[in-house]
């Protein structure tokens with residue numbers, strides 16, 4: 001699946017209507033969640049909550065929700081269903097009522113594109129109508145049947161539409177016959193097994209001063225005033241900019257790694273757990289601002305696009321062992337140089353760790369058949385039912 005993003009050019013009236021659609025979507029999601037909480041004893045499956053979106057059930061008390069396209073209503077309730085199912089599978093926390101939903105999703109009905117593919121018309125009872133698409137990507141190459149769903153999303157700088165197209169993205173960039181291991185760190189974005197450090201751009205740190213000032217501006221303004229609203233928009237825009245810079249950097253770095261290598265060995269870290277468990281606030285913040293999780297996701301994505309390999313290695317003791325002789329050289333986080341008393345090998349701490357990752361990775365059965373020539377395993381069919389906010393950001 002690939003996702004194309006366009007900005008929507010819309011009038012003031014249309015913006016109000018889009019907001020209304022988003023609010024209705026949020027209302028339906030929360031309504032479904034409420035229903036589930038009130039009927040906990042009942043059997044629950046994927047279709048339990050869809051009955052809430054039918055005309056008969058909404059007609060009595062929530063007539064306004066009928067203005068929203070029926071597929072959009074279903075998708076809104078599906079968000080609640082997915083949150084509940086995630087909770088059952090212990091993949092997520094107990095679902096909460098949302099007050100900041102920013103998007104609504106339509107499947108293959110409720111919208112149409114004009115012949116030139118540059119205008120989108122939403123055809124529900126809200127009367128949003130025709131809007132111009134602003135973007136560089138060309139939708140001409142795809143048929144309407146290939147566009148499985150669209151999501152309209154409100155961001156700090158306007159309204160966007162995301163087209164999810166059901167095709168597999170493949171690029172042939174050739175093979176280099178090289179393998180590399182990377183050790184993620186806080187001092188550098190990563191250090192590879194050749195000893196090259198990738199500097200961490202620290203966008204967040206650079207923008208932190210501005211963000212702090214803007215945040216202060218917001219809290220100084222009177223609650224509910226239009227000045228506060230304006231200050232809030234400024235703050236949100238800055239956040240959006242930093243987020244885009246980070247995303248851009250991560251995508252380019254991951255792509256670059258795969259252009260010059262066939263196999264990437266990476267530590268198998270659970271970034272979310274690391275953030276949750278770490279005692280120090282500053283380290284937690286650093287990990288989340290460096291976007292290790294996103295970097296890993298994009299490495300995985302590019303390995304599939306280029307038909308190359310990403311091999312995850314158990315990170316146990318990789319920073320402590322000597323990559324030359326295998327002796328355990330215990331060191332704290334503040335010791336930046338690895339120096340082995342047994343064989344005399346000396347290297348930057350992260351370089352030594354990367355070499356260990358390479359060694360372990362190359363010894364793994366997955367790496368035995370590599371050199372990039374064999375086809376990767378068939379990936380599970382992409383779930384087009386719903387795009388999460390993290391995926392929304394992972395647009396090409």
Ligand SMILES: [Zn+2]
Pocket residue numbers: 322323324325326327340341342343344345
């Ligand atoms: Zn040694």
